[in-house]
């Protein structure tokens with residue numbers, strides 16, 4: 001296997017890994033951005049009560065599937081509102097095209 005083969009394998013692996021990660025994301029990039037923006041504003045005011053209260057309320061307001069939103073953030077270790085902010089990757093990072101990693 002030469003260098004180009006190795007690179008192709010690596011790219012394919014990253015693409016697959018990326019696809020698997022995205023399979024757990026029940027939100028579009030703009031939706032996820034909106035959620036994180038909302039938490040940035042709401043959390044300092046309302047504080048975290050160790051539940052996904054703000055996240056779930058936001059999902060309802062947006063008319064989104066509450067369970068899809070909940071399972072998305074929990075997949076990344078967001079089990080309460082402050083953990084969503086701390087643990088969910090930046091949407092720009094999460095939705096980045098893996099083929100462009102080089």
Ligand SMILES: [Zn+2]
Nearest residue numbers: 048080082083
């Ligand atoms: Zn919390």
